[in-house]
Amino acid sequence: MRLDISDLHVSADEKEIIKGVSLSVSSGEFHVLMGPNGSGKTTLTMAIMGYSKLKIKSGDIKIDGRSIIGMSADKRAQLGLFLQMQNPTEIEGVGLVNFLVSAKSAIEQNNKTQFRDLMNEIKQAASKLNMQDEIIGRSLNYGLSGGEKKKSEILQMLVLKPKIAILDEPDSGLDIDAVKDVANVIDSFSKESGAGILLITHYTRILKYLHPGFVHVMIDGKIVRSGGPELAEEIEKNGYLISKTY
């Protein structure tokens, strides 16, 4: 699968946030997008997923050559896109397990998802992430700490097996051990499934455990630099100011 973003301009409440972003992610590739606060990284991820409060002013988003502008979020997910959200919504009363049964059935376009099999998958994923069992039975994200929410998002990714996963700050709110757990899981997932990954982060801490092939820097709504893993090291050393080329 290939995700192509071409000269994308996106506004929120009449204010332009994304000012001409072009980026491609294919299955098997590992991209990292870095940038300071307010650079538009999360807006970009939400636009890719089809968040209705964002307006695409111009440009295109394509999956395997087909434009998905105007396509609803559920259809994008059914094509194989996954977004791990920066601030996952809490939904009281909607159990994680029932939710994943519905999601998996929708993505696989059948009603054959077996509860028992899925429970085993969920437990295995939780174990990899060092999550407590009792979290599995709770309402979706409800009452979870920031770190637990991030782990829950990654658990969903493991169960739903997307073709391209967009991970928005999976490391924020996690302690040092949890960062390692999450990073190892993401790394294994990307290698075993062949999925494409677009990982957004402020810090290089998580990148110590991952093997990105491409690093991009976003500032003020534009990608200003792209390179290999060495770019991340440069950012670590010199900060984002060195990347400003506008």
Place this chain on the structure above:
Amino acid sequence: MQMEILKEYEEVIERQRELYKRYELKAEINAEYTEQSAQNDEEGKLINNIEKNSCLNFDAVITENKHYSKSNAIKIEQNQRKLAIKTEVSNAEDMAKLIHNNALKQVTIEVMEGVHLELSILLLSHKILPVSIIVNVHNNASLSLLEWFASGTERGSSAMLPMQQITVGKEARADISILHNENESSVLAGVSIVKAYENAELKLATAFVGNAMTKSALFASAFGKNSTLQVNELAFGTGSQVFDTSTAIVNSTEETTAEDRARCVLFDNAHYIGKGFAKVKKEATSAYSYVEHRGLQIGSNTKYVPMPDMSIDTRNVKFASHSASSMPIDANAIFYMMSRGIGEEEAKMAFVEGFLSKHISQISSGRFKEIVASALISKLREGKTVYAPVTSTKGIWYDKETNSSAAAKMKTTGIV
């Protein structure tokens, strides 16, 4: 006895009286019962359908001209042979007098000391069924009871007029689930008076699903020291259904807990007025008192009027709070679910189910949880009250012990 207790209720809400008058809807009751008029050849089939679809075998079934009980704990008496009522009722006093003076049936459920029972009863109204229900759970006993109210026909209008008196003795436990699933042409006007004695625990979960007009008054007292009262009410309105409920909970003595949680889901032009009053008496030191009203309004023509209120007559309370809120469907929650591949309509259903699940999770009996959940989900999916909803294992409930929906599902499907 019931009328005397009702006076206590009236005294408790005395200061609310003027305010409540402005928000009391009138229910018109115009129906006639004779043995012939209440004959229904389809009755047996309707009862069978409800039992089959809910996987229940009712311990007692009560209609205007018939009744039976399979349990020694349930006694049923017939009071009158014909009845004609044409009147309007506005408040608890009107309703109580009407039912007291015209009760066709008297149902008495006695759970003797030390005994533990799980019972279910079905009440069907073909034309008009004023019924007195007395539930006594004696000291150290426990009762799990499901009361299922339905109409005698799927479409014709009828009136259901229940008056309940529930007493939970010392150290006793009662978990009572009430499902009002009458058809949407009917009228419900009911009064309940509830008392929990020393160290007793009472949970009362009522789901108002059917009826064109629902009027309900509940007076619940945590009467004995260390007693606990949890009242949960849910109104689920579609079309032009109207609900007018009035609940008063009282902490009567020290170390008591009294909670009233009311949830409401409104579609189309449905209208809900919920009066929830909590009184903490002077003697009720270290009391815990809580009133919460939550509404989910789907559609701009719904009307939701929650009226939580509180009167605290002692300085020494453990906790006392009341709140009300209303919300539409959370667009961010819908987007989140859609981002996982779930379609928009399915996501909205899941959201509403999640809202309902809080009510359902309060029911202790797993079996009754499933039944009430299925009645609610059936209405959600069909957009109207379903006469004999099919109980399915796609419940939205929680297993109380583990606070886990997964555990509950596994228990029900036999995985664990």
